[in-house]
Amino acid sequence: MATITRLRKSRRMSQIVRHGSTIHLAGQIADDCSQAIEGQSQEVFGNIDALLAEIGLTKSSIVFAQMWLSDLADFAGMNSAWEAWVDPEDPPGRATCQVGLARAGARIEILITAAAEG
Template identity: 40%
Template structure:
């Protein structure tokens, strides 16, 4: 069975299937990549809770940065957020994001409790 949570005309914020939650890409508010990353991760926490999951259950993260020169600043926030011993498989690349003011977008796949 497929469960869709917070579904709109274009996408669902969460899709669950066979005990796995797939979150739509999350962005955050703020002027710096650190601020946007913190806000983005807060939004991910909220969606993980709605999906019946948590940071400890993240299987994979895909991080898109608008500029790879922000890699260290994004990682400083990311590293403090990921529970020790529960780092997911992760990829990070540079991409043009949906709006020019966006510096980071994160896509999460997580096991559900």
């Protein structure tokens, strides 16, 4: 049985969960929800970069990204920020849908699954 490691734990959740070689990041949202979609997206991508770096990975390790937008009208703006950030040599699988987000003003939340060696 693979070991489960949880990092950046709180009573509610762990920001990083590793099970074997699979890495799950908790859903990431921007701290500054007053920004337009491009700014919120860039902040979320920075959060993802920081969490992956904490465990020695980069965005090229991302296997799948699940994006939730509070309004699909933000799809083009999010895609613009995504295309500037994503590793063009190793783009992950991805899905995007519209949902009601828990934090007022949040326009995007992203859940990441990544792969690590061993």
